[in-house]
Amino acid sequence: MTVTTDTVVATSSRRRRRPVSHMVPWLFISPWIIGFVAFTLGPMLFSLYMSFFDWPIVGERTFIGLDNYVTMTTLDPQFWESLWITVKFALLFVPLNIAVGFLLALLLNAGLKGTGVLRTLFYLPSVISGVALVTIFSWLYSYRFGVLNYLLGFVGIDGPNWLGDPSWALVAIVFASLWGVGSTMLILLAGLQAIPRELYEAARISGVPAWARTLYITLPMLGPMLLFSIITSIISAFQQLTLALLLTEGGPLGSTYFFAMYIYDNAFKYFDMGYAAAMSWIMFGIVLLLSLAVMKSSSAWVHYEGEVRGKKGDKS
Amino acid sequence: MDLMVRNLRKSFGAVEVLRDIDFHIHAGEFVCFLGPSGCGKSTLLRCIAGLEEIDDGEIRLGGREIDHLPSAKRDISMVFQSYALYPHMTVAKNMSFGLRLNGMPRDEVDRRIAHAAQVLQIEPLLGRKPKALSGGQRQRVAIGRAIVREPSLFLLDEPLSNLDAALRVTMRAELAALHARLGTTMVYVTHDQVEAMTLSSRVVVLDKGSVSQFGPPMELFHRPANLFVAGFIGTPQMNFLPARLLRAHQDRVEVEVEGAPGALSVPLAAPVRLAPGAPLTLGVRPDALTLGLEAGPQVAAKVTLVERLGTESHVLLARPDGTRLTAITDAPRLPGPGATVTAGFAPEAVHLFDETGRALPRCVSPEIAALLDSAPSTAAMAAEKVTEEV
Numbered sequence: 001m002t003v004t005t006d007t008v009v010a011t012s013s014r015r016r017r018r019p020v021s022h023m024v025p026w027l028f029i030s031p032w033i034i035g036f037v038a039f040t041l042g043p044m045l046f047s048l049y050m051s052f053f054d055w056p057i058v059g060e061r062t063f064i065g066l067d068n069y070v071t072m073t074t075l076d077p078q079f080w081e082s083l084w085i086t087v088k089f090a091l092l093f094v095p096l097n098i099a100v101g102f103l104l105a106l107l108l109n110a111g112l113k114g115t116g117v118l119r120t121l122f123y124l125p126s127v128i129s130g131v132a133l134v135t136i137f138s139w140l141y142s143y144r145f146g147v148l149n150y151l152l153g154f155v156g157i158d159g160p161n162w163l164g165d166p167s168w169a170l171v172a173i174v175f176a177s178l179w180g181v182g183s184t185m186l187i188l189l190a191g192l193q194a195i196p197r198e199l200y201e202a203a204r205i206s207g208v209p210a211w212a213r214t215l216y217i218t219l220p221m222l223g224p225m226l227l228f229s230i231i232t233s234i235i236s237a238f239q240q241l242t243l244a245l246l247l248t249e250g251g252p253l254g255s256t257y258f259f260a261m262y263i264y265d266n267a268f269k270y271f272d273m274g275y276a277a278a279m280s281w282i283m284f285g286i287v288l289l290l291s292l293a294v295m296k297s298s299s300a301w302v303h304y305e306g307e308v309r310g311k312k313g314d315k316s
Numbered sequence: 317m318d319l320m321v322r323n324l325r326k327s328f329g330a331v332e333v334l335r336d337i338d339f340h341i342h343a344g345e346f347v348c349f350l351g352p353s354g355c356g357k358s359t360l361l362r363c364i365a366g367l368e369e370i371d372d373g374e375i376r377l378g379g380r381e382i383d384h385l386p387s388a389k390r391d392i393s394m395v396f397q398s399y400a401l402y403p404h405m406t407v408a409k410n411m412s413f414g415l416r417l418n419g420m421p422r423d424e425v426d427r428r429i430a431h432a433a434q435v436l437q438i439e440p441l442l443g444r445k446p447k448a449l450s451g452g453q454r455q456r457v458a459i460g461r462a463i464v465r466e467p468s469l470f471l472l473d474e475p476l477s478n479l480d481a482a483l484r485v486t487m488r489a490e491l492a493a494l495h496a497r498l499g500t501t502m503v504y505v506t507h508d509q510v511e512a513m514t515l516s517s518r519v520v521v522l523d524k525g526s527v528s529q530f531g532p533p534m535e536l537f538h539r540p541a542n543l544f545v546a547g548f549i550g551t552p553q554m555n556f557l558p559a560r561l562l563r564a565h566q567d568r569v570e571v572e573v574e575g576a577p578g579a580l581s582v583p584l585a586a587p588v589r590l591a592p593g594a595p596l597t598l599g600v601r602p603d604a605l606t607l608g609l610e611a612g613p614q615v616a617a618k619v620t621l622v623e624r625l626g627t628e629s630h631v632l633l634a635r636p637d638g639t640r641l642t643a644i645t646d647a648p649r650l651p652g653p654g655a656t657v658t659a660g661f662a663p664e665a666v667h668l669f670d671e672t673g674r675a676l677p678r679c680v681s682p683e684i685a686a687l688l689d690s691a692p693s694t695a696a697m698a699a700e701k702v703t704e705e706v
Contacts, residue, residue, distance in 0.1 A: 196398060196400065198396045198398050198400035199400050199402060201365075201367050201387075201394075201396070201400065202394070202396060202400040202402075202461070203413075203414065204366075204367070204386070204387045204388065205365060205366075205367075205387045205388060205392065205393065205394050205414075206388065206413065206414025206415075206417075206418075206461075206465065207387075207388030207389075207414055207417070207418045208388075208413065208414055208417050209417070212417050216402075216413070216417075217402060220402075220404040221403070221404065223404075303403060303404035
């Protein structure tokens with residue numbers, strides 16, 4: 001029966017189809033393709049092209065081959081310095097972002113009262129624009145008039161000059177970045193809610209204590225969500241720009257001069273587009289390698305559920 | 317160990333899901349909780365497991381009150397409908413997980429796993445993860461995980477309902493054999509009366525949160541305590557006809573069935589105190605409903621459908637008032653749909669229920685009476701045998 005129908009459809013469409021009809025599907029997806037080529041793929045390839053040039057924003061451009069790459073890795077201490085600051089930031093930010101997101105998700109999944117309100121409150125900061133965030137945090141972190149040091153004063157702590165002290169500025173930015181933990185939390189919360197309740201009940205009956213249920217059931221079952229969150233956290237750590245640019249301007253003493261900020265300065269302060277483009281490609285390569293490494297390691301710790309979950313059927 | 321439940325009550329918010337639950341399951345028994353969806357059977361099992369708190373009453377296992385204890389301290393194991401295997405652990409790890417975390421020495425854990433794997437024939441699967449197993453194998457692993465705890469009571473929540481029909485029959489037999497071998501008390505929740513009838517020594521029939529009847533399977537079939545049990549046990553369902561009491565004698569009653577002229581004299585096991593004219597419900601199983609019977613009261617009905625199953629045929633009938641009846645017959649020649657037939661019933665095959673739905677004491681034939689008096693199911697007998705051997 002099916003075969004016959006298919007044949008009929010095939011013949012009739014072959015008879016009717018004119019060459020132009022091949023274009024129709026492409027027409028439908030063309031807005032996306034045009035956007036992608038014009039605003040993502042195009043600029044990317046163009047920046048790769050640029051990276052082989054001495055390309056001032058005005059004036060003569062000169063092809064210099066791999067010179068930009070050679071210069072930054074051998075003659076530019078600022079390149080390594082800013083890269084190291086970014087790595088330090090990522091080392092602090094990624095684990096904290098995952099840990100805080102996980103703990104908040106656990107809290108929201110505990111079935112306490114007011115969970116719906118808390119969920120919204122925790123997620124709300126994630127949708128606040130970067131500039132508003134900077135304004136809020138400059139008030140919080142202000143040395144003499146800041147809310148944070150005011151509160152610390154109550155417990156007898158003389159708070160540091162968060163944004164003015166080179167040893168605290170990076171930490172201050174890490175904590176400010178955690179403001180966006182809501183999206184990680186939401187992903188992990190969705191993961192938590194997909195874990196079948198019976199797994200915990202079976203563990204309870206076997207006398208598995210709560211900490212072990214979290215460690216040996218919850219964490220492994222969250223594997224795919226954790227993997228996703230770690231990779232997106234790494235990417236956002238390396239892209240960190242807004243907070244440093246507006247909150248500390250890279251200071252004090254260059255202690256928050258992130259890699260992305262150095263790229264930004266090369267492009268729009270020193271107008272050395274070729275150099276900035278080359279740096280961007282280095283960053284792209286680093287993020288790509290890190291992501292691949294995490295993905296590769298995931299086969300050891302991420303478990304993908306290939307089985308059908310227990311039917312949530314009608315039960316008495 | 318024996319399980320005693322007394323006056324158990326449980327509500328979810330304003331909804332009372334279990335009330336006046338009262339029964340005593342003997343040590344080594346295999347008992348089913350049977351009932352339709354929403355009758356509270358799974359909740360009752362979860363209360364015994366300690367996964368739900370009870371509002372009132374008590375639960376005792378081997379004389380020890382366990383209702384206030386956490387699940388882990390109740391000395392029970394549970395097999396879940398969804399198996400609840402940890403998908404990221406191997407079969408062996410699934411079974412050892414709880415034991416190891418409770419500080420059991422490794423060689424004891426290994427011994428128990430080896431034993432369970434051998435009993436369930438899952439030795440080749442120990443290194444696999446659940447997703448590499450078939451439904452039946454997962455079921456075995458879930459049972460294995462329950463066995464290694466060596467509990468005093470097994471709780472099984474519809475363990476076969478996710479399996480296909482053929483596998484269900486095989487696993488049913490294996491469960492009976494396993495029970496016989498272990499001799500441990502088992503409580504089994506099911507909505508499938510075939511499972512309940514074949515596996516259990518006794519069945520707790522639940523209806524809307526309370527125990528409708530508690531007894532051996534054949535008792536439920538031949539002497540249902542009320543209309544619910546009569547209608548729930550037996551496939552196809554028992555036929556019900558409205559009737560009226562004419563006269564009550566010492567050992568029999570005379571009843572008149574609506575639409576069937578004449579009196580039917582039904583023998584009873586004990587006298588009843590009902591006034592003449594009291595409304596009754598007459599129940600007759602499809603195999604006792606005879607088409608074209610010559611003697612006795614008969615009802616007229618129209619044939620709506622004939623289902624020939626080979627060894628027997630089901631004849632579906634509709635009475636003029638809309639009541640539906642089913643007759644089972646092995647006669648080769650049957651009336652076709654649309655034909656009007658008369659259906660009669662032998663007085664001794666009839667069940668009678670009073671206005672509240674309670675059964676009048678039924679007089680069964682000597683053969684059936686003998687069966688009912690000496691009738692622990694095969695599984696229970698096997699269990700007793702094993703217990704004696706031990």
